[in-house]
Amino acid sequence: MRRVGIVAPVEKRAGVAIAAALTLAVTLTVGLALASQPGRRFLSHGLGAAEQETPPLPQARWKFSARPAGGIGRITKQQSRDVLQQRSALRATVTSIYDALFVRPTELGAVLRNNFTPPAARSFKQAEAGVAVPEVTRTVYRRADVAVQPSYGVRRAVASVAVRAVEVGKQQRMLHRATLWLERPKDTWKVVAFEVVQEPVAPRGAKGKTG
Amino acid sequence: MIKRTAALVAFLVAVCTIVPLVGRPLPTQAAAPTMGRVHKSFQPNKGKIFVLAIGNDARSGNPDRSLADAIHIIGINTRTMKAGILNFPRDSWVSIPGQGSAKINEALFRGGPDLLARTLENLTGIRIDYWVMVGFEGFQGIIEDLGGMRMRIPVAHNDTGGSGSILRAGYQHLKGYQALAYARARKSFSGGDVARTTHQGDMLKALVSKLNSESAADASTLLRWIAATQKHARFDVTADDMFRLGILATQVSPKKVRTATVPVSLGFVGAASVVFISPGASSIYERFRKNGSL
Numbered sequence: 001m002r003r004v005g006i007v008a009p010v011e012k013r014a015g016v017a018i019a020a021a022l023t024l025a026v027t028l029t030v031g032l033a034l035a036s037q038p039g040r041r042f043l044s045h046g047l048g049a050a051e052q053e054t055p056p057l058p059q060a061r062w063k064f065s066a067r068p069a070g071g072i073g074r075i076t077k078q079q080s081r082d083v084l085q086q087r088s089a090l091r092a093t094v095t096s097i098y099d100a101l102f103v104r105p106t107e108l109g110a111v112l113r114n115n116f117t118p119p120a121a122r123s124f125k126q127a128e129a130g131v132a133v134p135e136v137t138r139t140v141y142r143r144a145d146v147a148v149q150p151s152y153g154v155r156r157a158v159a160s161v162a163v164r165a166v167e168v169g170k171q172q173r174m175l176h177r178a179t180l181w182l183e184r185p186k187d188t189w190k191v192v193a194f195e196v197v198q199e200p201v202a203p204r205g206a207k208g209k210t211g
Numbered sequence: 212m213i214k215r216t217a218a219l220v221a222f223l224v225a226v227c228t229i230v231p232l233v234g235r236p237l238p239t240q241a242a243a244p245t246m247g248r249v250h251k252s253f254q255p256n257k258g259k260i261f262v263l264a265i266g267n268d269a270r271s272g273n274p275d276r277s278l279a280d281a282i283h284i285i286g287i288n289t290r291t292m293k294a295g296i297l298n299f300p301r302d303s304w305v306s307i308p309g310q311g312s313a314k315i316n317e318a319l320f321r322g323g324p325d326l327l328a329r330t331l332e333n334l335t336g337i338r339i340d341y342w343v344m345v346g347f348e349g350f351q352g353i354i355e356d357l358g359g360m361r362m363r364i365p366v367a368h369n370d371t372g373g374s375g376s377i378l379r380a381g382y383q384h385l386k387g388y389q390a391l392a393y394a395r396a397r398k399s400f401s402g403g404d405v406a407r408t409t410h411q412g413d414m415l416k417a418l419v420s421k422l423n424s425e426s427a428a429d430a431s432t433l434l435r436w437i438a439a440t441q442k443h444a445r446f447d448v449t450a451d452d453m454f455r456l457g458i459l460a461t462q463v464s465p466k467k468v469r470t471a472t473v474p475v476s477l478g479f480v481g482a483a484s485v486v487f488i489s490p491g492a493s494s495i496y497e498r499f500r501k502n503g504s505l
Contacts, residue, residue, distance in 0.1 A: 070434025072356050072442050120253055127251035147431030151438070152450045158430045179430040181254075181458050183451065193458045195252035 057138040057168065059103060064091050069147030069158075079150035086154050086184070093182070093189045094144045094159055101130030101176075102139050102165060116191045129176060129196050131165065139165045146182075157182045157189065164201075171203035254289065254458045259503030261286045261337050262456070263328050264415065265344040266394065267319060274346050274445065275323040279316040281394065281411045282327070284337060287459060288503030294419070294463050295505030297335075297495065298412040298472040300404045304485040305334055314485060324447070334488075335496040341448045341456070347391060349443035355387035356439040362417035364393070365410075366400065373398035390414065405472060405486065412470040420465035433457045469505040471495060 066087040068075050093115050100111035108130070112121040131137040141164040149156040159180040166173045181193040266281025267274050282299040301316040307330050310321050318327040324342045332339055345353065354360055367380040376392035376399075378385075385393060394414055400406035425432040437457050440446070448456065473495065475486035499505055 069431040070436075070438045072435070072438045117255070119255065123251065123253035127249055129249050129251075145431075147434055149434045149437070149454075151441075155450070156434070156454045158433060160430050181430075181433075181454070183454065185451075192455065193252075193254040195462070196249060198249040200248070 056103070057135070060139045060142045060164075062091075062095055063143040064094070064146075065144070066090050066146040066148055066157075068150035070149050071151065075150050079154075082154045083148045083150055086148060086157075086189075090146050090148070090157060090159070090182070090189055091144075093191075094146065094161065094180070097180075097191070098130075098142065098144075098161065098163060102137065102163060103134050105130060105132060105134060115189070120191050120193060124191075124194060124196075127196050129178070129198050136168050137165050138168055139163055155184045157184075173201045173203060175199060175201050252462060254462050255455050256287075256289045256459045258290070259286060259288050260341075260456070260459070261339050261503070263324070263331060263339045263342040265319065265324055265327060265342060266350060266411070267344060267346050269346040270348070274344065276320060277346070279319040279327060281408065282315060282331070283408075283412055283415060284331060284335070284339065284499070285415065286337070286499055286503045286505075287463060289459065291467075291502075291504065292463055293467040293502070293504035294469075295499055295503070296412045296415050296468065296470040297499055297505065298408040298470065299331070300408045300472070300475055300486050302404050302484065302486045303473070303475065303488050304478075304480060305330060305488070308333055312480075314483070324445075335500065337496065337500045341446065341452070343440070343444050343446040343448065345444040347395075350394065351387040351391040352443040353387075353439045354385070354390040356442070357421070357436065359384050359386050360390055360414070360417055360421055361385070362414060365413075368396060368399040370396040370399040405475060409470070409472045412472065416465065416468050416470055419460060419463060419468050422460055423463065423465055426461040430461075433461055467504070471505045 066083065068080060068083040071079070096111050097115055100108040108125075112124055116124060141162065143163075144159055144161045146157050146159040148154060159178075159182060161176075161178045161180065163176040164173065165176070176196070176198040178194060178196040180191045182189045183192050184190070262285045264281070264283040264285055265279050267277040268280045269277035278301070280301055282301060284297045284299075285294065286297070287294045299315060301314065303315040304312060305315045305318075306312050307315075307318045307321065307326065310318070310326075313321075315327070315330060318330040322329075324344050328339045328342050331337070361382060361384050363382050364378045364380050368376060368378060370376040370392070374392040374395035374397075376389065376396040378389070378393060383389075394411050395407070396410070397403050397407040400410075402409070422432070422436055433454075437453055440453070441450075446453070473492045474489040476489060478485055478487050495505070
């Protein structure tokens with residue numbers, strides 16, 4: 001009768017041990033090689049359990065305004081109320097876009113899908129605005145001024161957005177300015193067009209300009 | 212035995228190396244924050260767009276039963292972001308669909324803006340997407356609501372016997388009534404009607420320049436322009452299209468806007484003084500139709 005054992009024979013166990021030792025050695029070598037490469041220092045961010053527990057960087061508070069604009073003559077109280085009603089929806093749209101750009105880039109795809117028309121979303125993705133690694137970048141100023149057309153059912157708006165960000169522990173700073181043209185075909189606001197300019201600015205106290 | 216061990220080692224090495232990298236962005240490109248310069252714009256219109264701008268001589272009553280004093284096709288190519296303004300003298304002798312030959316300004320009187328658009332489509336081969344029409348008071352009202360306009364006056368003139376325009380040469384800030392008077396002035400210019408239509412084209416270009424500079428300083432300017440147009444003009448543009456055309460207009464650099472007046476020769480039909488559009492205009496139409504700009 002053939003016995004079926006769950007313990008490997010001695011020579012097999014030796015082979016497994018050698019394999020495990022080799023694997024460990026190779027893994028350590030590859031890991032050290034990756035960690036020591038310049039320019040890849042952000043790779044480890046968010047990988048380890050200890051680092052995942054690192055609290056998120058504090059971000060600048062939003063300064064947000066929404067106002068009726070473009071009216072010729074007086075704006076009626078009803079129009080003002082209609083604009084005011086859209087304030088929270090507009091704020092949510094703008095802040096979700098910019099949170100995705102500067103704080104949670106992994107959400108950018110979904111945010112663009114929800115808040116942009118498809119062609120505008122495609123184009124915005126190509127712009128590569130915002131930051132790729134939010135763990136090392138902190139916004140220090142965030143402002144959005146939204147002008148809303150009070151007539152025609154409050155369906156069109158223009159948002160002017162400015163964000164300043166700094167790279168933590170470094171001198172690099174950036175200024176992001178954008179104009180977002182928004183429409184509200186149904187209940188939600190969608191960006192139909194945009195213009196975005198993002199550029200490095202000289203570190204505080206430095207003379208001259210960079211970029 | 213050795214083969215199996217080697218295979219196991221290779222498998223484990225592969226797993227240990229690849230698994231941590233799967234699902235993460237490639238570090239070389241994505242790891243660095245975007246600190247480089249980014250400048251990108253996007254506007255929703257595509258291709259070439261042609262808009263017929265009409266100024267009629269209605270002072271009151273039904274503007275469709277009036278004559279067209281200003282006739283311009285504005286073209287924009289959204290790929291090159293170049294634009295053109297093609298000016299037509301109102302006395303141009305043309306074929307009006309279903310009406311025989313007449314001065315082009317009569318097309319408006321006989322069939323409204325749609326017939327004038329069809330007349331120009333037949334003449335030029337350009338498919339007109341929208342028309343916008345404004346009367347005397349409407350034009351003056353738009354300029355007033357926009358706070359006036361600045362433009363270069365090529366020749367000092369005194370048209371007190373006609374439109375009442377009295378302006379020095381050089382850059383001037385025009386109020387609503389001055390802009391209207393200048394847009395109508397022809398008697399004090401040697402080119403007469405041809406000079407007038409050229410000046411009107413220059414005014415449209417100056418307005419593009421004004422919109423461009425104002426919206427660069429304050430993006431909400433566009434909403435005021437739309438409101439002024441909606442208040443004082445008639446058009447076959449939906450509110451959405453008006454917004455999107457406005458966005459497009461803010462993105463066109465005035466340096467990329469060229470104006471041209473169709474080449475004409477003076478003549479008479481019976482006792483009426485008219486201008487005949489030269490055969491050379493065909494190449495302008497062709498270029499305009501093909502490029503969306505001049």
